[in-house]
Amino acid sequence: MSAGRDPGLQRAGRDPELQRAGRDPGLQPERTRLAWRRTTLSAVVAAVLAVRTALRDGSALGVTMAALCCLLWLCFLGLAHGRIRVLSAGSPPPALAARRATAAVLCAVALAVCAAVLVV
Amino acid sequence: MSGFVDNVRLWFAPERVRDEGDTPDYRFSLANERTFLAWLRTALALIGGGFAVDQFLPDLRWAWRAGLALALLAAGVLCALRAVNHWVRCERAIRRGEDLPASRFPALLGVVVAVVAVAMVVVVLAGWEK
Numbered sequence: 001m002s003a004g005r006d007p008g009l010q011r012a013g014r015d016p017e018l019q020r021a022g023r024d025p026g027l028q029p030e031r032t033r034l035a036w037r038r039t040t041l042s043a044v045v046a047a048v049l050a051v052r053t054a055l056r057d058g059s060a061l062g063v064t065m066a067a068l069c070c071l072l073w074l075c076f077l078g079l080a081h082g083r084i085r086v087l088s089a090g091s092p093p094p095a096l097a098a099r100r101a102t103a104a105v106l107c108a109v110a111l112a113v114c115a116a117v118l119v120v
Numbered sequence: 121m122s123g124f125v126d127n128v129r130l131w132f133a134p135e136r137v138r139d140e141g142d143t144p145d146y147r148f149s150l151a152n153e154r155t156f157l158a159w160l161r162t163a164l165a166l167i168g169g170g171f172a173v174d175q176f177l178p179d180l181r182w183a184w185r186a187g188l189a190l191a192l193l194a195a196g197v198l199c200a201l202r203a204v205n206h207w208v209r210c211e212r213a214i215r216r217g218e219d220l221p222a223s224r225f226p227a228l229l230g231v232v233v234a235v236v237a238v239a240m241v242v243v244v245l246a247g248w249e250k
Binding site (some may be wrong): 026028029031032035036038039042043045046049050052053056092093094095096098099101102104105108109111112113115116118119120 | 130131132133146147149150151153154156157158160161163164165167168170171172174175185186189190193194196197200201203204207208211
């Protein structure tokens with residue numbers, strides 16, 4: 001894909017008529033919002049499996065890890081929700097902030113570290 | 121390698137991405153964001169798979185169970201880190217009007233997932249249990 005250079009798409013994006021319509025016919029912000037929702041749902045699945053694993057052995061470590069996994073999921077939910085609000089607020093929506101992307105990724109990585117601690 | 125370190129700095133410094141090139145049509149940025157999220161979902165699925173191996177193959181010998189789970193978890197971590205790195209690189213390429221970065225990662229991930237899957241089938245069928 002040569003996204004940077006497709007003249008047709010670029011023109012469409014700056015088309016004053018399209019701007020006046022007040023809405024993107026491709027529903028790109030909506031699709032992006034739904035992508036954040038899907039990703040949050042994936043995080044739910046991972047977190048539920050994590051809590052199940054953590055609570056099975058019933059030790060103090062397990063309970064701590066379960067709480068930590070819940071906390072990580074809440075962090076992710078907060079990040080996703082913030083982005084969803086930004087996306088629904090204004091048109092055109094601002095680009096994703098690098099800090100938010102990095103924070104979301106770090107939540108996933110921390111979840112994997114919890115998993116490694118529980119498995120080993 | 122110094123290019124990678126530079127990218128890592130960009131993960132935390134959005135202003136620096138914004139310094140370069142022109143602001144593109146927002147739809148390109150949103151498409152890039154969705155691709156990033158799709159990779160993040162893949163990473164979360166791999167991490168969930170790691171938990172699932174640990175949970176649902178309890179009769180497996182410890183070494184095999186831990187090995188398979190850790191392989192999936194490591195793949196998930198790599199996938200997540202690569203997701204944000206690729207997102208930064210694409211964002212920059214779009215702003216500069218360059219070609220999007222080519223990547224060997226999808227092929228690599230495909231091979232790793234296939235190897236883990238085959239290993240899982242063999243381990244379960246061969247019944248290397250406790």
